[in-house]
Amino acid sequence: MSDCTIERIEARILDIPTIRPHKLSFGVIQRQSPVIVQVFLKSGATGFGEAATIGGPSWNEESPESILHAVEQHLKPALEGQDGARFEALLARMDLACKGNAFAKSAVEMAVIDAVARQHGLPAWQLLGGKQHERLPLAWTLASGDIERDLQEAFDLLERRVHALFKIKIGAREPAQDVAHVGRIARELQGRARLTIDVNQAWSGAVARQHLPTLVEAGVSLIEQPVARWNVAALKALTEQLPGGLVMADESVCTPFEAMALAADRACHVFSLKIAKHGGLLRTREVAAIARAADIGWYGGTMLETSIGSAAAAHVFATLPGTQHGCELFGPQLLVEDVVREPMRRADGELILPDGPGFGLEVDPRQLERFDRRRGEVRPVAVSAGNTASPSVNA
Ligand code: MUC
Ligand code: MG
Numbered sequence: 001m002s003d004c005t006i007e008r009i010e011a012r013i014l015d016i017p018t019i020r021p022h023k024l025s026f027g028v029i030q031r032q033s034p035v036i037v038q039v040f041l042k043s044g045a046t047g048f049g050e051a052a053t054i055g056g057p058s059w060n061e062e063s064p065e066s067i068l069h070a071v072e073q074h075l076k077p078a079l080e081g082q083d084g085a086r087f088e089a090l091l092a093r094m095d096l097a098c099k100g101n102a103f104a105k106s107a108v109e110m111a112v113i114d115a116v117a118r119q120h121g122l123p124a125w126q127l128l129g130g131k132q133h134e135r136l137p138l139a140w141t142l143a144s145g146d147i148e149r150d151l152q153e154a155f156d157l158l159e160r161r162v163h164a165l166f167k168i169k170i171g172a173r174e175p176a177q178d179v180a181h182v183g184r185i186a187r188e189l190q191g192r193a194r195l196t197i198d199v200n201q202a203w204s205g206a207v208a209r210q211h212l213p214t215l216v217e218a219g220v221s222l223i224e225q226p227v228a229r230w231n232v233a234a235l236k237a238l239t240e241q242l243p244g245g246l247v248m249a250d251e252s253v254c255t256p257f258e259a260m261a262l263a264a265d266r267a268c269h270v271f272s273l274k275i276a277k278h279g280g281l282l283r284t285r286e287v288a289a290i291a292r293a294a295d296i297g298w299y300g301g302t303m304l305e306t307s308i309g310s311a312a313a314a315h316v317f318a319t320l321p322g323t324q325h326g327c328e329l330f331g332p333q334l335l336v337e338d339v340v341r342e343p344m345r346r347a348d349g350e351l352i353l354p355d356g357p358g359f360g361l362e363v364d365p366r367q368l369e370r371f372d373r374r375r376g377e378v379r380p381v382a383v384s385a386g387n388t389a390s391p392s393v394n395a
Pocket of ligand 2: 200
């Protein structure tokens with residue numbers, strides 16, 4: 001038996017409020033409910049993984065409850081007693097035990113990789129092909145729903161040199177209102193920041209064709225998932241037609257097979273990569289390889305994870321070649337408190353890769369207990385040493 005034999009897998013849901021409402025095309029987020037998985041190896045080493053959804057099952061099919069169920073009922077029995085160091089074999093076992101459920105599988109795989117890397121005293125990037133980046137441009141998302149507050153956040157973060165890349169969430173209101181909203185932010189930030197938008201599937205092809213050129217003219221450089229996940233024909237048409245703007249697939253690109261189809265169809269310029277939707281760190285590397293082979297760029301997306309999932313994402317993004325457009329691993333700063341002792345560092349508009357064993361951060365078990373759903377009602381959380389009611393903390 002190898003030292004890396006998986007002895008036990010545990011999972012729990014946390015409920016952590018956000019520092020402000022986060023408004024997307026399909027709803028308003030006021031708390032995140034990440035599923036935290038802990039893997040214990042026979043050697044005594046342990047590792048953490050995470051899968052976060054946005055708005056329960058509103059972003060896609062999985063929810064915190066379905067993830068917990070899949071982990072406890074199907075993935076845990078498939079992996080306990082197996083050699084944790086055989087990552088691909090573990091993925092195959094999970095696929096045999098359970099179809100789909102990419103988020104659940106990603107949380108388990110993440111915890112296994114963290115544990116095995118810690119067992120060997122190595123940073124996870126060393127098990128994933130080696131790092132090519134120490135830092136990545138780091139976006140903040142303006143989504144308070146109040147333009148004055150969005151601008152105040154942006155000015156503050158620019159002033160403090162924490163972010164110079166902003167993503168604006170649109171799609172909840174009339175398209176003309178969204179165009180005015182983005183136009184005002186673009187004018188106010190002109191020359192000081194790069195702007196992207198995320199429509200989260202809200203527009204039809206016709207609405208997107210009508211309004212996106214105005215947004216590109218206003219200064220938006222990256223356009224994320226303007227049309228429904230299934231509407232690849234419209235995505236492709238926009239990719240061909242939009243001068244000067246790059247079209248990015250998010251909800252449309254989950255499995256490597258979807259990535260292959262989009263690449264073959266030349267249906268977008270950029271993939272938003274997310275560990276959870278691709279089904280883990282290894283599958284994310286597969287999607288990135290398809291992007292590279294098809295001359296498609298990549299962007300490091302988030303599902304608003306705590307520092308556990310965000311650091312894991314940073315490790316895999318750090319290994320990726322190809323054209324990158326930065327990342328948005330700002331989840332920890334949107335939450336009132338974190339679950340690690342020290343978050344990842346940010347400086348000069350960039351995220352700095354944490355370089356200790358595993359994903360390089362130390363989880364605080366008291367915080368896991370404190371936010372554990374099993375403790376009962378979600379209580380209002382006092383602002384303390386972690387984040388404050390401003391996104392500028394932990395800078
Ligand atoms: C998405 O669709 O990109 C991630 C960050 C954010 O603000 O929303 C999400 C989901
Ligand atoms: Mg998106």
